[in-house]
Ligand SMILES: O=C(O)CCC(=O)C(=O)O
């Protein structure tokens with residue numbers, strides 16, 4: 001990767017120097033992150049310290065769950081109000097709805113969970129509790145599935161905090177700038193299964209429609225198979241992401257864009273369909289969507305005011321911002337019943 005010109009791929013960043021290399025090591029890793037976040041909004045991390053066992057346990061349990069008959073999976077349904085918990089069947093969501101597009105629904109099924117800790121006192125008893133700290137629901141008789149999800153969630157929460165400290169450094173802030181905005185984080189973890197496609201998809205139908213992610217940061221472990229993740233380059237077309245097998249792909253969410261007055265990009269991405277010769281291959285992908293505290297105030301960091309001294313976006317409370325965008329993504333589709 002040269003220091004000249006714009007990045008035309010998703011760079012891999014080794015986190016080890018940020019742990020072992022003292023201040024200079026942290027500065028070097030932060031500089032790599034800054035470049036990736038300004039130019040593509042995506043990077044992958046290696047040397048992150050998350051063990052294969054945690055990832056493998058979740059992959060295995062998720063695949064066992066998705067292999068169950070539909071009626072059984074529907075016994076742990078997504079709750080009312082489209083909250084990210086439980087099972088969502090194929091055809092129940094479309095990520096491009098968030099951009100206002102009327103596409104056919106995405107060709108994916110998923111199982112989602114939210115925080116493992118209860119709501120903090122400032123949120124308990126308020127309406128926000130029922131959106132962001134809605135209880136998780138688990139299929140009966142599958143204690144290993146729950147254990148695998150919860151262990152993975154905790155690992156990702158810790159990794160997100162480490163990456164956010166590097167984000168803070170990359171933005172010229174104190175390493176701990178984000179700490180008190182994410183200490184009661186409202187993140188969600190989703191295992192997404194994109195089934196094989198024995199029949200060709202409808203026109204305009206994808207595994208995951210074009211969208212940006214809403215939160216601070218997404219950390220993703222997805223199979224590198226045909227019909228995988230694609231990212232839009234700032235001045236170009238779509239590029240396939242081929243992470244190293246030990247890597248997690250990270251991308252900046254909309255909140256970082258607001259925090260930086262658009263200096264960092266929350267980039268468009270999608271999951272395409274496999275070419276017909278690979279249509280028999282399904283894909284598993286595990287995104288962890290890191291979201292801050294309900295009452296975190298998201299406003300332009302002062303060093304990023306525009307030339308005229310302005311903020312492009314008014315300050316928002318995370319809870320209000322999320323509910324307005326997320327609900328739009330989920331409600332444009334009329335018929336949500338499984339076939
Ligand atoms: O499966 C993937 O690689 C990406 C999924 C994604 O972007 C999302 O669910 O927000």
Ligand SMILES: [Fe+2]
Nearest residue numbers: 211212213269
């Ligand atoms: Fe996404």
